[in-house]
Amino acid sequence: MKATLLVFTLLLTLMTSLASAADAPRISASEAAERVASGKAVLVDVREPDEWKETGVAAPAELLPMSDFNGDQKLWKPFLEKNAGKEILLYCRSGNRSGQVAKKLAAQKLPVANAGAFKDWESAHLPVRKVE
Numbered sequence: 001m002k003a004t005l006l007v008f009t010l011l012l013t014l015m016t017s018l019a020s021a022a023d024a025p026r027i028s029a030s031e032a033a034e035r036v037a038s039g040k041a042v043l044v045d046v047r048e049p050d051e052w053k054e055t056g057v058a059a060p061a062e063l064l065p066m067s068d069f070n071g072d073q074k075l076w077k078p079f080l081e082k083n084a085g086k087e088i089l090l091y092c093r094s095g096n097r098s099g100q101v102a103k104k105l106a107a108q109k110l111p112v113a114n115a116g117a118f119k120d121w122e123s124a125h126l127p128v129r130k131v132e
Contacts, residue, residue: 024090024102024112029058029124032089032115036060041087043115044079046101051093052131055118058091059127066097069104080110087111091118 027035035041045052045061052063068075080088088105090098095116105112115121122128 024099024106024114026095026099027089027113027115029091029115029120029126032091032113032121033060033124033126035087035089035113041089042083043089043091045118046090046092046097047118049131056128056130058118058121059129061091063131066092066101069101087113089113089115091115091121093117093119095120 032041032043036043043058043061044064045057046064046066046069048065048067049063057063062079064075064079088102088110090102090105090112091114092098095114098116099114102112102114
């Protein structure tokens with residue numbers, strides 16, 4: 001009985017660690033800004049175009065919606081090719097969608113981090129721009 005419980009516990013631990021192995025780290029907006037300024041990373045807003053127009057975006061952000069990432073990747077494929085070797089830093093409205101995309105990119109062994117929410121960028125008094 002103890003051996004069975006031990007094996008079950010070990011398997012559960014292994015499965016949990018494998019499931020989170022593809023998770024991308026979460027970084028602050030300030031850390032994201034520093035990495036982008038160094039030229040070693042690119043910042044991506046994964047929200048949808050209506051959201052960009054409504055609230056604005058981080059000044060250095062590329063605008064690549066999650067819908068394109070989950071779809072035919074007309075925007076994402078060329079972006080990833082152009083930025084091969086750079087760390088991809090993602091944000092959205094709350095950090096949820098950026099976390100989902102980051103996890104998928106991490107599973108592809110790409111250098112990626114979740115920079116959370118647009119409001120974090122604004123709260124850190126980092127530059128923003130309007131989108132028409």
